[in-house]
């Protein structure tokens with residue numbers, strides 16, 4: 001080397017640094033081409049660099065480059081950050097290990113799976129047009145899955161459950177097809193793909209544990225949810241291990257992700273958690289078939305490069321599997337570097353066209369750009385050029401990538417596998433419309449059969465008949481043996497029974513006893529209840545408190561002190577508040593999952609914890625406490641998937657109520673999460689007013705979910721308004737759980753009006769009761785309605801029974817049995833939308849008058865908010881009088897005057913539209 005760094009101009013340093021980068025072969029894009037003047041100088045530097053690598057090894061070379069770049073940067077030279085490596089396989093052919101399986105047999109098995117997957121979808125659409133199904137996703141994924149099934153996916157590790165696999169949802173026909181060959185699904189089931197409502201049980205379109213509870217574990221088909229849940233699953237696995245709740249095993253979480261799916265913010269949004277937590281138990285496989293539903297994923301760019309940069313930047317181990325073995329000799333022979341250059345020049349739209357248009361086109365358009373490349377392939381036919389394989393279809397390449405991934409330590413791995421959408425589907429291969437291809441023409445079916453050597457007659461091929469060789473065929477024996485060695489079939493979901501006894505109701509004594517006149521909020525009460533549960537000798541350790549950076553909002557500092565925040569590395573710093581009682585305690589065995597500001601991530605943790613009974617045989621009980629507005633509204637689709645996954649646990653919607661949360665305004669004030677919660681079939685929603693109500697609900701919830709084993713979960717609202725919590729009256733447990741009980745009868749025992757209240761608005765109803773009695777001599781009964789949703793579900797199911805049994809005596813919905821004998825109108829007031837109580841209209845008919853908080857919130861205080869939304873005591877009282885007046889039970893003039901006396905404006909605009 002002649003010139004020293006200090007002698008070079010800044011521009012020259014840049015040139016040299018970039019040239020050396022390129023020579024290191026780790027960074028490819030070369031934004032500033034060396035000018036001719038420097039060429040000699042650059043080659044001298046490279047020569048010197050090569051010398052260092054030759055003499056002292058690659059590590060020394062890397063150090064040198066690192067030092068050079070660092071120096072250039074500190075000297076003010078803007079060396080661009082480059083995160084892409086050459087558009088080549090990460091693992092060079094020279095470093096590959098040989099394939100350990102029987103390639104020929106595995107190919108035959110894969111062909112049979114391909115055939116049956118395709119036949120399943122094709123037949124169904126032939127006889128039931130429009131029933132749908134997808135063949136092109138699996139056709140691109142087959143090798144990626146098969147190498148896993150034959151060599152990597154472990155069903156168990158001794159007594160411990162094995163790997164957890166998130167399958168690309170649209171590839172389900174391939175997964176079914178394998179299970180069919182394994183003899184786990186019958187021909188009848190396969191023939192009833194997407195016909196699960198007919199006589200023989202069928203197969204659901206996509207992975208749904210709700211519909212196929214012995215088979216699927218993870219709902220993935222809503223794009224983005226699978227990958228996000230997989231990241232948090234891997235983290236939760238570590239959490240269980242660190243807390244000693246499961247044994248440490250080499251088990252992995254595999255997530256198969258579509259390249260189009262990476263557009264979803266959920267897919268990439270949390271990848272940094274993977275590296276921060278060093279989740280080397282996590283492997284993403286992105287099926288880069290370069291297409292999504294409508295067309296190319298990045299027609300004008302390269303999705304692989306984009307993802308490589310994102311994942312590498314986030315600290316993941318990235319393994320690219322781009323080209324098949326048949327490219328290796330071409331690369332070996334190409335001394336000009338033009339083959340790589342040509343690959344790097346191509347955008348994905350072109351790569352797709354090459355596969356769609358065939359060999360002659362590839363010769364002309366791809367190789368034809370440079371005469372040297374044309375010469376490189378002159379010995380190959382067009383057909384051979386067309387068949388040049390993409391890496392994700394080559395078992396040898398895929399095996400090596402998986403092997404590296406499972407051996408890698410210290411960070412998660414992503415495998416970016418280049419594939420062809422619709423692989424093997426002839427004219428549907430790599431076409432924009434291929435995603436929606438559901439049927440093949442007769443001729444395409446025959447071609448498919450011939451290409452993959454399916455031993456069935458032509459006629460049967462045209463019908464798309466299923467084909468399963470005999471049980472003692474080589475293929476099936478091989479499949480079974482491979483799975484036996486890997487611990488069993490997958491996917492399966494057969495939770496083992498878990499011994500579990502919930503805490504006795506006495507453990508909730510503090511909540512049941514009330515606050516002895518002290519003003520407390522249900523949030524505060526809940527936090528003390530949770531602290532108590534955490535101390536339970538049997539189930540305390542199973543409780544998983546989850547909070548998205550709202551611990552202090554909910555007064556949970558004491559819990560942080562009590563059980564600590566889970567931190568995989570422990571606490572590497574002295575917290576500034578360590579001298580204080582309630583210091584910020586992080587530790588390896590900590591119990592709280594403090595997720596930071598991510599409701600989606602927290603929900604993913606809730607999902608991992610709420611399904612741990614089925615994935616790890618551990619009945620963890622998650623309590624996810626969050627700002628109620630940012631729950632269902634923000635991450636409702638994840639809640640839906642949680643229900644599908646048969647998740648169990650408690651969603652605790654804090655700072656609920658559009659008028660109870662004061663000061664925060666429109667974006668925070670929740671008046672509708674209960675409406676959204678009502679849409680999830682296994683979600684049981686409660687809007688309690690008192691601590692004893694919460695205690696009864698949680699006590700029973702733990703019993704039902706974990707002792708009885710019901711697939712249900714709870715949404716419970718929590719409020720921040722302080723008021724005295726009464727002691728539990730006798731005999732109200734059933735009412736609390738079913739949704740309503742009488743809370744305070746009219747003083748004279750003859751209520752002429754019924755006031756329904758929920759949450760803190762129950763206090764307004766109680767105050768209205770007093771106003772009505774004292775000022776207007778109207779007697780009213782007050783009821784606590786803990787759940788309109790539960791009351792409606794009960795009424796709907798009773799009504800259904802009545803409809804289906806016209807000859808039998810009519811049954812009564814619970815709500816009617818409860819209010820039977822009560823007199824007068826019912827004024828129902830809630831801090832949620834009017835539609836919440838209105839759910840009971842069909843049964844309460846014209847007795848029901850609803851007051852609720854429809855419309856956008858404001859940031860004022862409770863008093864003004866309740867007046868604005870007309871849910872304060874005065875509004876409740878006037879609503880009662882107004883209704884009584886219309887019914888001819890109260891003087892109209894007096895009713896009109898009452899509005900004035902109580903300060904309820906009558907001519908203002910409706911808050912619902914303000």
Ligand SMILES: Cc1ncc(C[n+]2csc(CCOP(=O)(O)OP(=O)(O)O)c2C)c(N)n1
Pocket residue numbers: 136137140168170221222223224257258259260261262287289291292293297421435
């Ligand atoms: C949240 C969500 N939005 C839209 C869809 C509809 N959808 C189903 S498959 C698909 C394209 C998938 O492309 P990609 O992820 O690349 O998978 P491929 O089939 O190409 O393997 C879309 C948009 C969905 N399933 N989920």
Ligand SMILES: [Mg+2]
Pocket residue numbers: 258259260261287288289290291292297421
């Ligand atoms: Mg795709």
